[in-house]
Amino acid sequence: MAWLQITATTHRTQLAEAVFERFGADAITELDAGDDLTVEETPNSQPAFERARVVGLFTEGTPAEPILAALGEALGDDASIETDTLENQDWASAWLAEHPPLVFGDRLWVAPHSADVDAADDAVVVRLDPGLAFGTGTHPSTSLCLDWLAGQDLAGKRVVDYGCGSGILAIAAARLGAAEVVAVDIDDQAVRATRENAIRNDVSDRIATPPMNAIEGGPFDIVLANILAKPLIGLASTLAELAAPGAPIVLAGLLTRQIEDVTAAYESTLTFEEPALEDDWARLVGHRAVAPSRNRQ
Incomplete structure (x- = not known):
């Protein structure tokens, strides 16, 4: 070979x-x-x-x-x-051999299948070997998203992971309690890796991998998009439409110097929290506006 x-x-x-x-x-x-x-x-x-x-x-x-x-x-x-x-x-x-277990938040771990994890009994462990596809938790954009997921109450939530790579975010969401996760990617190899990793983490029954143009069942409680700045900007309307009113949209894969351009693309539909930064990378969390209720006479 x-x-x-x-x-x-x-x-x-x-x-x-x-x-x-x-x-x-x-x-x-x-x-x-x-x-x-x-x-x-x-x-x-x-x-x-x-x-x-x-x-x-x-x-x-x-x-x-x-x-x-x-x-x-x-x-x-x-x-x-x-x-x-x-x-x-x-x-x-x-x-x-040089890829140690990583911890995010209080109880979310990402580790290779062969690695020992010294974690509490209630820890959530995602097993993922490097090399299958993008996303093993070591890159700042991925770790920023995992940190955010680790702090959320995902019980019963419906999540879409747009640009799933290895499936690490989709699998972490499912392991943290999400009821349903839709994971899509333009790369067929990434979709195959997501399916394989979901099986190995015992969450394949809660992770669907439809074609990118065939996402059904929206709007979703959480939208994750850990891709690059240019596609984040181009997909602004698509990602916003996937989110339910008030739902968070997590945008990552952008550099700090690209924050202004990315937020500008979503300013008509999202209200953003303060960016989270790691090295030169940023994570943005925006929320869809909630439509005002109408009083009936």
Whole structure:
């Protein structure tokens, strides 16, 4: 088995990582602009190079063209992008060994299937191995969404996860008590990963994965959209229509400098809370307006 390796040399390293995760990279490595490997001394710490090489490793047969197009759109003209083919190595297992359990809020954990979790008896544990698709809890945009979910009362709620990636948010919502979750994504690989992960977390009976243009049963109690700023802006009316009056819409995957543009796209339909920030990433939570009641004479 061979591997597809794509290397992006850029100062927008987190955007490059987000693209690689989105397309299901089995491993992601960040190096400086020379040849020295950047070693993370603490779990989930981010290297701080002005310009770095971000390397994504993909299983044999993964089409390179969509990934290259997404990198070009996200990183701009100043990025240098290269592709290579590597012989088989157990990259995914090595990456898994460096992927510790993560905790969000008081009781939500995300951990690989093989990891021991030292958690309280009432803890909610989502088991997810890295490499299936975007979203294992390590990226700031994903952790911001998991932090928000961990603080909500989801019992009996109906949730839509728009751009589900690995299914981590949909699965977390179901494990936290949501009665029904609709998870959709433009990437077929992400939808397959969501289904597989839902089965492995014993919540497949509460997670539906219809085509993106065939979402039924709305409006929903919660709308989650952990994607990038440009699609968040373009989907403003679609996402707003999915939410019930007063329901929260959680928007993530945007950088702090993009907050104003994203909020402007929703200003006619949502009232926003204060943004939550992690590194250079932001999470926005907006609420659909509640229609005023009419007094009958």
